Amino acid sequence: MITTTVLVFIFFSLTGMPIAFALGMAGMAGILVGGFPMVQLSGKVVYSIDNFPLMSIPLFILAGELMSRGGVMQRVIDIANAIVGRIRGGLGVATVVAAMGISGISGTAVSDAAALGGSLGPALTKAYGRSYGASLVASASNMGPIIPPSAGMILYAYLAEDVSVGALFVSGVIPGVILGLATILLVLFQAHRRQFPISENPFDWGNLVSAIARGWAVVLMPFIVIGGIVGGAFTATEGAAIAVAYALVLGFATRELKLADVAPALLKAAITTSIVGALIGFASQVTYLFTAEMVGVAIGEWIQGVTTSPMMFVFIVMVLLVLVGIPIEANASFIMLVPILAPIATKYGIDPIYFGLLFVFNITLGGITPPVGAQLFVASSIWRVSMGEMMADLMPFIILQYGVMFVLMFFPALITFLPRLLGY
Amino acid sequence: MQPPDSSPAPARPPAWLRAYDKFMFGCDTVIGYVVTGAMAVLSAVLILQVFFRYVMNDSLEWGNDVPRLAFIMVVVLSIPLAFRFNAHVGMDFDLTKLKFVSKSALHRFNAIFLLILFSTVSWYAAQLAGKTWDQMMPGLNLPVGLFYLSLAVGQAHCCLHVVRVLITGALPEHTEAFEA
Numbered sequence: 261m262i263t264t265t266v267l268v269f270i271f272f273s274l275t276g277m278p279i280a281f282a283l284g285m286a287g288m289a290g291i292l293v294g295g296f297p298m299v300q301l302s303g304k305v306v307y308s309i310d311n312f313p314l315m316s317i318p319l320f321i322l323a324g325e326l327m328s329r330g331g332v333m334q335r336v337i338d339i340a341n342a343i344v345g346r347i348r349g350g351l352g353v354a355t356v357v358a359a360m361g362i363s364g365i366s367g368t369a370v371s372d373a374a375a376l377g378g379s380l381g382p383a384l385t386k387a388y389g390r391s392y393g394a395s396l397v398a399s400a401s402n403m404g405p406i407i408p409p410s411a412g413m414i415l416y417a418y419l420a421e422d423v424s425v426g427a428l429f430v431s432g433v434i435p436g437v438i439l440g441l442a443t444i445l446l447v448l449f450q451a452h453r454r455q456f457p458i459s460e461n462p463f464d465w466g467n468l469v470s471a472i473a474r475g476w477a478v479v480l481m482p483f484i485v486i487g488g489i490v491g492g493a494f495t496a497t498e499g500a501a502i503a504v505a506y507a508l509v510l511g512f513a514t515r516e517l518k519l520a521d522v523a524p525a526l527l528k529a530a531i532t533t534s535i536v537g538a539l540i541g542f543a544s545q546v547t548y549l550f551t552a553e554m555v556g557v558a559i560g561e562w563i564q565g566v567t568t569s570p571m572m573f574v575f576i577v578m579v580l581l582v583l584v585g586i587p588i589e590a591n592a593s594f595i596m597l598v599p600i601l602a603p604i605a606t607k608y609g610i611d612p613i614y615f616g617l618l619f620v621f622n623i624t625l626g627g628i629t630p631p632v633g634a635q636l637f638v639a640s641s642i643w644r645v646s647m648g649e650m651m652a653d654l655m656p657f658i659i660l661q662y663g664v665m666f667v668l669m670f671f672p673a674l675i676t677f678l679p680r681l682l683g684y
Numbered sequence: 685m686q687p688p689d690s691s692p693a694p695a696r697p698p699a700w701l702r703a704y705d706k707f708m709f710g711c712d713t714v715i716g717y718v719v720t721g722a723m724a725v726l727s728a729v730l731i732l733q734v735f736f737r738y739v740m741n742d743s744l745e746w747g748n749d750v751p752r753l754a755f756i757m758v759v760v761l762s763i764p765l766a767f768r769f770n771a772h773v774g775m776d777f778d779l780t781k782l783k784f785v786s787k788s789a790l791h792r793f794n795a796i797f798l799l800i801l802f803s804t805v806s807w808y809a810a811q812l813a814g815k816t817w818d819q820m821m822p823g824l825n826l827p828v829g830l831f832y833l834s835l836a837v838g839q840a841h842c843c844l845h846v847v848r849v850l851i852t853g854a855l856p857e858h859t860e861a862f863e864a
Contacts, residue, residue, distance in 0.1 A: 277794045278772035284801045302809040306756060306831050312748070315755045319727060494734065501730035526723040527716060527765075534762030535772055541759070589773035 262553050265290040265546060279592040280538035287545025294549065301545055308544035309537050312497055313418055313425060317367070317411050317536060319500030322529035324366025326507040327478070328375045329525055330517030335475030336361040337379050342471040345463025349451020351387050352396055353444050354459070355380055359400035360440045363407035364482030365503075367414070368532075369627050373401035373635040377642035385643065387457055392653045394639040398628050399657035400443060401635050405590075405624045407436035408486045409503070412620045414496060415536065415594050420602035423612040425496040426489050427684035431617045431675050438674065439664050446660050481506050490682060536591050543595045550600070560604040570608040574615065574669060577601055578622055582662070585626025589634065593623050613684065617675045618668060625661050628654065701851065708844055712768055715841060719761050726754035749824040756831050760838035767845045770856045788853025795850040799843060806839035 269286035273279060284301075291298055327333050340358035344350045355376060362372050376397045384393030405412040408429035417425045450456070461467065472479075481503065489499040511517025550556060567573060584593050598619065605615040627635040630647045636654075640647055668674050697705070733747040766772055813832035821828055849855060 272794070272797065273775045275790060275794055276774055277798070278774045280772055281798055281801060282774075284805070285797055288801060288804065298804060299808040299811060302805050302812055302832065302835060305760070305805065306809075306812075306835055309756060309759050310752060310831065312752075315726065315730065315751055318723065318755070318758060319730065322723070322727060494738070497730060498734045498737075501727065501734050504727050505731045505734075522724075523720050526720045526727075530719045530723045530758045530762045531766050531769070531771065534759050534766050537759030538763045538766070538772060587775050592773055 261290055261294040261549065262555055264293045265549055269546070278538075279589070280535075280542045283539070283546050283595075284542035287542065287549070290545065290549040300548075304544040304548060305541035309541050311418060313414060313495070314537075314540070316409075316414055316425075316495075316497040316500035318529045318533040319497065319504050320367035320409050320411060320414075321371065321532050322525060323500065323503035323507045324368070324371045324375075325525040325529055326504070326511055326517060326522070327365055328371060328378075329521040330507070330511035330514070332478050332507070332510055332514065332516055333362055333365070333375045334379055335471070335478050336365070337376075338471045339468075339475045339479065341459075341461065342464075342468040344459065346459055346461060347448075348458050349447050349456045350459025350461075351380070351383055352447040352451060352456065355384065355396055356400045356440055356443045356447060359397075359403050360407060360436065361479060363403040363436065364409075364486065365478065366404060367409045367411040369401045369404035369624060370634050370638055372404040373397055373638040374642070376401060377639055381642055387459075390643045390645045391650050394643040394645050395650050395653040395657060396447070397642075398633070398635040398639040398650075398654065399661065400440075401638075402624050402628060402661060403436050403439055406432045406439060406621055408432050408482070408490075409496075409500070410620065411536070412590060412594065412624060413616070415591065416598055416602075416616050416620055419594060419598035420612065420616060422602065422606055423616045424684065426492065427613050427679045428616050428620070429486055429496075430490045430682055430684065431613045431679045432620070433678055434674050435617060435621060435664070435668050438668070439661065442660055442664050443657070446656060450656070477510055481510075539591050539595045547599050556600045556603055559600060560607055563604060564607070570610050573605070573608050574610065574618065577605070578618065578665070578669060581619065581622040581626075585623055586629050588626070590623045590626055593626065611672065611676055613679050614672045614675050618665070621665050621668065625658070625665065628658060628661070704848065704851075708768075708848065711841060711844060712765060715761050716765060719758055719765065722754045722757040722761070726751050726758060729754070746824045749821040749826070753821070753824075753826070753830060753834075757834045760835045761841070763838050764841040764845055767842055768856055791849055791855055792853050795846050798846045799850065802839045802842040802846060806836045806843065809833070809836035809839060 265286045268289040269282050272282035272285045277285070287301055288298075291301060337354070337358040340354045340361060343357060344354040347353065358380070359372060359376055362375055366372055366375070380397070381393065384396065388396070404410070410429065410432060413428040413432065414425055417423055417428055485499045485503045485506070488494045488502065489496050494502070508517070563573060563576070567576070581593070581597070584597065601619070602612070602615065606612060627633050630636060630651070636647055636650070640650065729744070729747060729750045733744055733751075736742050736744050736747070809832045813829035813836055815829070816832060817827045817829035819828040820826065845856070
C-alpha cells in the first residue's frame with residue numbers, strides 16, 4: 261500500500277501535476293489498495309484544515325499585503341536608507357536593513373521580495389545593475405520566514421506538534437540578525453571589490469529623525485504582535501488578527517491605504533492561503549496512511565541503525581533538505597517531511613526548537629536556489645532577468661546563507677538561547 | 685521600430701468554448717466575491733474576538749465557529765481560483781522536453797486523473813454534507829454540513845477548470861493576476 265502510494269505520488273509529480281493534487285492521487289491510490297472507505301479522502305481534507313492556529317497564516321499574509329499596498333512598507337525602507345547614509349554599497353546595505361525591518365511585519369519571503377523589489381528596484385538597477393539587484397533582493401528577502409512572524413514556522417509547529425509557534429518565533433531572532441549582518445558584510449566586501457558607487461545621501465541626524473517620525477508606528481508593530489505572542493499574552497492567531505487591525509488603522513490613518521486596496525488584498529491572501537491549504541488537505545490522507553503503517557517509525561529505526569549520533573542525524577537531514585529544496589517548493593517540503601522527520605529528531609533527544617528552526621531555515625534557503633526558488637521567480641519577474649543571468653551574482657549569497665546555516669547547526673545556543681531565556 | 689509580426693494571429697476559439705469560458709468567468713467572479721467576503725469575515729471576527737477577550741473581558745459565543753467556517757470556505761473555495769491562475773506548486777521536471785512527450789497530451793493525461801480526483805472528493809464531500817446536515821455547530825445555529833458543502837462546491841468548480849484543460853490541452857497561463 262505504501263509502495264503504491266509513494267509510486268503514484270512520484271509518477272504524477274513527474275508528469276507536472278501540482279504537488280497538492282499528486283498527493284491527493286497518492287492518497288486515493290492508498291485508499292483503493294488498502295481497502296479504506298473513499299469518503300475518508302473528503303473527510304480528511306476538511307478535518308486537516310479545521311485548525312485554529314492555521315488561521316494565522318492568511319492573517320499574517322493579509323497584514324503584510326495591506327502594509328505593502330498602502331505604501332507603509334516604504335517608511336521602513338526610508339528608515340533603513342537614513343540609517344546607512346553615505347558609504348560604498350550603501351544602497352545594498354540599506355536594502356538588507358530594510359529587509360530585516362520588513363521581515364518583522366510580513367510572514368513570507370515572497371511578499372518581502374515583492375515589497376523590496378517594487379520599492380528599491382529602479383535604484384538598485386541604476387547603482388549595481390539588474391542581475392545584482394535581483395540577486396540581492398531575492399537573498400535578503402530570505403530573512404522573512406526566519407525573523408518572526410513566519411508562515412513557515414506556523415506550518416512547522418502545526419505539523420511537528422511538539423513545539424510552540426511562540427518558541428519558534430523567538431528562536432528566529434538571533435539567526436535572522438546573524439543572517440542580516442553576514443549579508444551586510446558580504447555586500448560591503450563586494451562593494452569594495454567591484455567599486456560599487458557610494459550612496460547619494462549622506463548620513464544626517466535630521467533625515468533619520470524625520471524618517472523615524474514617519475515610520476516608528478510601522479516598526480513598533482512587530483514588537484507588539486510578536487512580543488505578545490512570545491510573551492504568552494495572546495495566541496499566534498490572535499496576534500495575527502491584531503497585526504491586521506494594526507495594518508488597517510495605520511494604513512487609513514496615514515491615508516496611504518485606500519478602501520479599494522482592501523478587497524484585492526483579501527482575495528490575494530485567500531488564494532495564497534489556498535495553495536498551502538490544498539497541500540495540507542490533500543496530504544492528510546497520505547500522512548494518515550504513513551502513520552497507520554508506521555512508516556516514520558521504520559525510517560527512524562533505519563536511520564538510528566546508520567548513526568546513533570544526534571549531530572550526524574541533523575547533518576544528514578540538513579543535506580537531505582538542501583537536496584529536496586532544489587526541486588520542491590517550501591510548503592510542499594514542510595508538509596511531506598516534517599511529520600516524518602520531527603518525531604525521529606525527538607527520538608534522538610534533539611531540542612525541538614533547535615531542530616525546528618534549522619528545518620525552517622534550510623527550507624527557506626531553497627527559495628533562492630534554482631529551479632524552484634519562489635523569491636527568484638519574483639525577483640526575476642520584477643527585473644526581467646533570467647535565473648541563468650542571475651546565477652553569477654546569486655552564488656555568493658547562496659554560499660553565505662548555507663554557511664550561516666551550518667554555523668547555527670554547530671552552535672545550537674545561537675538558536676536556543678533566547679527561547680530558554682524567555683522560559684520555553 | 686519593431687519588425688512587423690509575421691506569425692499568424694491566434695485562432696479565435698469556437699463559439700461554444702467562448703461560451704464555456706464566459707460561464708467559467710462568471711463562476712470565478714462569484715466565488716471570488718464569496719472568498720473575499722469569507723476572508724473579511726474571518727479577519728473581522730478574529731479582531732472582534734481579541735477585542736472582546738482582552739478589552740471587554742468576555743468572549744463571543746460564536747467567536748470560534750464563524751472563523752472556522754470562514755477559514756475552511758476561504759481555503760477550499762480558493763483552490764479553483766489558484767488553479768485558474770496556475771498558481772499551485774509543482775516540481776520542476778519538464779517531461780515535455782522529451783521528444784516523444786507532447787505537452788497537450790500530457791496536460792490532457794493529467795486532466796483526466798484530476799477530474800477523477802476532484803469529482804471523487806466533491807461527490808463524497810456532498811455525501812458527508814448530507815449526513816452531517818442535522819448536526820449543528822456548538823456555538824452557532826448552522827449545520828456542520830456547511831464545511832463539507834464548501835468542499836463539494838470548491839471541488840466541483842475545480843472540475844470545470846480541468847474540463848477546459850481536457851478540451852484544449854492547454855494549462856491556464858501562470859500569472860500573478862490575482863495580485864492586481
